[in-house]
Amino acid sequence: MLNKEYSLRRVAIVHDWLTTYAGAERVLEQMLLMFPQADLFSVCDFLPDEEQKFLQGKVPRTTFVQQLPGAHKRYRHYLPLMPLAIEQLDMSGYDLILSSSHAVAKGVLTGPDQLHISYIHTPIRYAWDLQHQYLRESGLEKGLKGWVAKWLLHKIRIWDARTANGVDQFVANSAFIARRIWKIYRRQAVVIYPPVDVEAFAFLPDKEDFYLTASRLVPYKRVGLIVEAFTRMPNKKLKVIGDGPEREKIVQMASGFPNIEILGYQSAQVLAQLMGATRAFVFAAEEDFGITPVEAQACGTPVIAFGKGGALETVIPLAAEEAESFPAATGCFFYEQSVPSIMAAVEHFESIRESIDPAACRANALRFAPERFRKDFMNLVEQAWASFHDGS
Template sequence: MKIALVHDYLTQKGGAERVFQLLCQRYPDADIYTSLYDPDRSIDFGDRPVQTTWLQNIPNAAKNFRLLAPLYYSAFRSLDLQDYDLIISSTTSFAKAVRKRPDAHHICLCHNITRFLWDTQTYLREYGSYRRFSPALEHVFRGMRATDLKHAQEPDVYIGNSSVVVDRIRRIYDKPAQVINYPIDTKQFIFSDQKEDFYLASARLLSYKRIDLIVEAFNWLGWRLLIVGDGPERERLQSQARSNIEFLGYVPDVERNQLMSKAKAVIVAALEDYGLVPVEANASGTPVVAYGAGGVLDTQISGKTGILFKRQTPESLQRGLVRSCEQEWDYKAIREHAVDHFSEETFFQKLEAVIDQVCESPQSASADISLRSTPHLHQEFDLDRESFPISSACPETVL
């Protein structure tokens, strides 16, 4: 079976790119496609070819990849994938638009629906300099939403990384979907039951990550906090932070993994669609203190692998931190939970069961997924809306 692996763009290295890297390692004979590729900023595949679109020929395209948003659909449609029996797309936006031959199969690992189109206000809040162009952008986005919905019908099967994402796929794209929680490479993470006197936050410094909330909480507590990651919010956040908070910027994976293993807890204040950082922390034997909504509800057991706080406020986070200090943690059990549920092998066992089912009998596979789907709500969605509501109920166990 000839396989093509397709990713939106390889111009950065975040959670989606880490998952795609595992996918490429699992299928070393598969061909890799993406719209734009910058090995210095993203995954370095060495001598393995990475095939790109015509967007690669645009000067500084990889650096300014967000500005090219209206062009990606046509770029992916232009790829010739007719020789492939199976296409696996890894996408938060555009790669699902690729075309296949009629008897081939397309499985979409959907990290999220196209966020800047369907959650526009949150997206623009992250990029404050774009806000003044909001009326013009909304005009463009209206047309792109219709295109996005059209191309969202291309995949035969959708797999979402969390219950939150699967619900969005069903509501917005009107497509059946199932959850397979994305993996981490558990072998890369160092287990330690000897924790040091600091806390850790690891994230891109974007507004929705709510590092500002973490900074305010630790300003008040005075506890030592290390922040790994960089982004447009860094200067503002540093100006607000007291001396107990240290910004490390980008650190290599080896150093980051060591910090995770030694931290008293890893802090996550964002509403994440899934979020690999809490799972990575657990794989290091480290509990998390996380906002109890979104994808974290798929990965964390409150009181066992972490503490979930109820509101995105410094006060609620502070209560969670105090409770984490009072908790007697079984660090080995935290590590075992991550390995048992979120290892690479567990993920691929589930994914390959879907591949086998789809390739043997695509109609029965779609029917089986449909049986597990919630009722379609797409007919109730109004394209005039600027965004869909992003919310997730917190369980009673959160603070």
């Protein structure tokens, strides 16, 4: 148990921004379940009414960004102001501060008698190693706007590195992110994988004759590469779930290919049904962790994934020569984000798929259940609290 002087009434939970219920919000949801009396803070709160249930009735305390013109739809445009905004949140009345951060939440100001534990989904991607990709995909490589963007990202890097000193304990959502934390902040991080609602995905051992991919249709997800690969494999069926700025491009790419079906946005129920029925789930993004491959495995579905980032920690690969000796395998990897590499991986999967047990996929996914997250995170908080107060 936590120190006897510790009080749940003096816990603050800080989240970057509340606009949708996605991976980072699932972590926040579990924090709120563990610390139901905590006060919640966020840069801004534009959650749709139908997605607010996971906040359990809490009304977040927000910053001045909440009131800025157009912030409801273009809150990301105010990123340069968010470091200033997060520093205006008053943490002085709390003993324990938990931040859930992929941008600025870790930058709240804390004092020497306050324990700050920061769960890092990733350091700010577009300010660090992915800056050049971000600028390229945003059309900001050149010109005056490009120079302004580069200068702003430079200033954010300075602020981000400095505020790492205000964190007492870093927690990473994968070993991949722990390495990024070390590279950027030179701080060690404990790895606690994020929670995945595996029980929302029914185990279905019998599969149908199609492949599936599902994600937001944005450039870094590389859904276009998957679609193009299947245009060159007309004897293999592909279903694509998702919506986003690349949808029109992907629809045009699939036009004239009856083996490819673009389904657009689908409900969670439809997604779970198709994940359970598909022969394999195809995943081409380099993700910090990657929830959808785990959800697919929860259905008993193998995964064909890009072999970099979090997928290396959630998918157990099987090579042809291991088929008889490694029954715990849950999929296979490709190691280049290219059409030929994806095609080769699909062909490789076809040669080994009979050796992959759907029950092994399900068992692997159960490692990431919410109950496991709560247990591991609470243990870390208790140990950090005891260490911070010299075990008294």
